[in-house]
Every structure is written in structure tokens, then in C-alpha cells.
Amino acid sequence: DTGVSQNPRHKITKRGQNVTFRCDPISEHNRLYWYRQTLGQGPEFLTYFQNEAQLEKSRLLSDRFSAERPKGSFSTLEIQRTEQGDSAMYLCAGGRDRVADTQYFGPGTRLTVL
């Protein structure tokens, strides 16, 4: 167990609905990363936070996606107007201050858009 939790673990929604996922890293994690993983692929970087500041967003993160990390603790990822192509596992990972530092992954939230 890495100490990083994600909720919910599974989410089934209908196309067009909004969904929100939550990630709780451990307190020492200044950085928080979000990834998307589809079947048979490695995780793809979406965005990351240094404390409460969102410092980089991937081109994969369309304007329907928004992420927040208020107070530099937990983070939320919201997808508006979901599409079937959004179906994937959404992973978050916590880490310290450098890309060299170990990332501690949560169990992921599996999203299915019908």
C-alpha cells in the first residue's frame, strides 16, 4: 500500500454527464500528478501540481477537464460532458519536489462512459 487513496474506485456514467474524482496523497507529497491509462497502454501524463499550483497540463487535457488542488492537499479531477473516449483508468500519484523522486500511485479510478 502506497498510502495514496483515490475515490471512487469505479464510476459508470452516461455520455454527457459530469464526473469528479478525488485523490488523497500522503502529507509529504508536495507534487501530485494525474495520469490516464487505457487498456494495454502505459499511463499518459495529464497534469501536475506543485503544492496548490497547477504547473503543467498535457495537450490531452481538453477544456472539458479541470483539476484542482486546494490547499495543496487532496486533488480533484473533473470531466464535464463525458464522452465514450474518456473511458479509462485515471491514476494519481504523489511525490516530493523533483522528477527524480519516486512517485507513489493510488489504485486508480476506472471510468466507464456508456
Added chain:
Amino acid sequence: AQTVTQSQPEMSVQEAETVTLSCTYDTSENNYYLFWYKQPPSRQMILVIRQEAYKQQNATENRFSVNFQKAAKSFSLKISDSQLGDTAMYFCAPGAGDKIIFGKGTRLHILP
């Protein structure tokens, strides 16, 4: 930009054997790091081993070791005395700047 290629989608070996997983990458960065992460079935991804690119000495962690060939941009993972618990997806991941990029992974099966 960074790219990473894992040429072995799936491998199977007998328990106690040694197995090597291949990885090649490309990066324009001078200062970067290389990682192998493991994702067991239905479990969280965890770090297996890390290599700083400026270090010539290959990293080792117990039964896990790497063969880092910087000029060839190759970063293979060797698992010695493989165990059933090593069954997992293994991802090679170069990192530079502020993020790491994951390969597509190698699914490793350890057979009893």
C-alpha cells in the same frame, strides 16, 4: 520530447529463472532519470528501480538490476531468481524536466 519503446509486449518465464526486459528511449535532455515501475494485477503501481543518467554505475535493488547503456539509449531490467510475485506489468519510464513518460509496458508472467 521524450519517447520510450518496450519491444516485448509479453513474456513468460519459469520461477527461479532470470529474465531481462528491454527498453530504449530517446530524449534531448542532458539531465534525466530512468525508472522501472511495476503494476501487479489489480494493485497499485510501485517503483522497482531508478537510475540517474549521469551515473555510469548500473543501479541494483536486491534481485533487480539494470543495464544502462547511455550512448545506445538503452535501459533494460534484469530480474534474477524470479518469483511468482514478480508477475506484473513492467513500465520503463524516462523522466526529465517535471514529468516522466511511460512506455506501453511488458506483461511478465512467472510460471510455477
